[in-house]
Amino acid sequence: MHSFCAVFKRELKSYFTTPVAYVFLVVFLFFSGYLTFKQGFFEIRQADMQAFFMNMPLLFVFMVPATSMRLWSEERRIGSIELLLTLPITVTQAVLGKFLAAWLFSQ
Amino acid sequence: MISVKELRRNFGSIVAVNGASFNVEKGEVLGFLGPNGAGKSTLMKMLACFLRPDSGSATICGYDILKNPVEVRKSIGYLAENVPLYNEMTVGNFLNFVCDAREIKGNNRKQALDRIVPICSIESVYHQSIETLSKGYKRRVGLAQTLIHDPEVLILDEPTDGLDPNQKHEVRELINNMSKDKCIIVSTHILEEVEAVCSRAIIIARGEILVDSTPEKLKEEHQCGLDKIFRKITSTKAA
Numbered sequence: 001m002h003s004f005c006a007v008f009k010r011e012l013k014s015y016f017t018t019p020v021a022y023v024f025l026v027v028f029l030f031f032s033g034y035l036t037f038k039q040g041f042f043e044i045r046q047a048d049m050q051a052f053f054m055n056m057p058l059l060f061v062f063m064v065p066a067t068s069m070r071l072w073s074e075e076r077r078i079g080s081i082e083l084l085l086t087l088p089i090t091v092t093q094a095v096l097g098k099f100l101a102a103w104l105f106s107q
Numbered sequence: 108m109i110s111v112k113e114l115r116r117n118f119g120s121i122v123a124v125n126g127a128s129f130n131v132e133k134g135e136v137l138g139f140l141g142p143n144g145a146g147k148s149t150l151m152k153m154l155a156c157f158l159r160p161d162s163g164s165a166t167i168c169g170y171d172i173l174k175n176p177v178e179v180r181k182s183i184g185y186l187a188e189n190v191p192l193y194n195e196m197t198v199g200n201f202l203n204f205v206c207d208a209r210e211i212k213g214n215n216r217k218q219a220l221d222r223i224v225p226i227c228s229i230e231s232v233y234h235q236s237i238e239t240l241s242k243g244y245k246r247r248v249g250l251a252q253t254l255i256h257d258p259e260v261l262i263l264d265e266p267t268d269g270l271d272p273n274q275k276h277e278v279r280e281l282i283n284n285m286s287k288d289k290c291i292i293v294s295t296h297i298l299e300e301v302e303a304v305c306s307r308a309i310i311i312a313r314g315e316i317l318v319d320s321t322p323e324k325l326k327e328e329h330q331c332g333l334d335k336i337f338r339k340i341t342s343t344k345a346a
Contacts, residue, residue: 003207003208006204010196014193014195079189080191085156086185088209
């Protein structure tokens with residue numbers, strides 16, 4: 001459990017120590033706003049968020065790979081996977097830790 | 108403490124380790140010698156439960172590397188050859204992460220950090236991010252990571268590579284000091300290091316153990332320096 005928390009905490013922190021995460025967040029926010037208001041949000045004169053939620057899947061198509069694809073490939077590239085998998089952590093704990101960190105980040 | 112039986116590992120058609128067997132007891136410092144590509148690192152990676160052997164088995168501190176890898180990892184400290192670290196973290200954060208993963212908490216963690224930071228002389232870079240460090244400092248941080256939980260078994264893959272002469276000397280002293288109550292495996296290309304720290308030496312070439320002896324015995328048998336012996340053994344049998 002502790003080792004799972006360790007991976008989780010480290011991953012989540014690492015998103016915010018590099019500027020990449022902020023860039024993606026800002027781009028995501030910009031497009032979610034832009035796509036919502038683009039199709040005449042005010043002209044429809046209805047209090048619904050359909051325009052917002054309709055575009056979410058499209059945005060997530062870009063957002064999800066951007067946050068998740070580096071999780072394992074980066075470890076492999078730097079070689080730190082050798083460190084991670086020789087700490088007393090099971091693969092399941094490492095996968096869950098990374099997954100939840102990326103999940104929370106995308107929320 | 109370590110017993111290895113017929114470990115074997117292939118990478119495709121290349122045989123990396125071909126049936127290695129040996130035992131290491133507490134208090135011994137075992138040196139792995141061998142030309143490049145001999146299988147030293149592969150063997151160490153298997154002992155650290157990073158690679159799975161194709162066949163054979165090994166136990167470390169009574170735990171089987173295949174059946175109980177987490178317990179094995181708890182009782183060993185492993186320093187990989189290229190010293191993988193998380194570059195974006197600071198040294199302090201990184202060591203705290205390792206403590207988290209190894210479940211060293213509260214007061215124990217403070218003690219462990221207070222003990223290890225001066226030993227590896229990384230006080231001056233403690234708050235610096237790892238990517239800005241020189242190779243030698245990175246290696247020291249790696250060493251700190253390896254020693255932080257005071258493991259019974261140490262597996263060090265070329266621990267002095269990239270260090271300056273003073274640091275090399277310090278690392279050797281460190282290994283000598285720890286050797287009494289630990290079981291240490293070191294791989295190296297530097298033969299003087301074997302004489303300086305190892306109580307036993309294994310020469311590997313092409314994945315096979317060619318010699319398992321002490322440095323003194325080797326010198327006595329061959330009546331020449333270690334480098335000559337090394338060349339003789341690895342070149343004749345590999346050819």
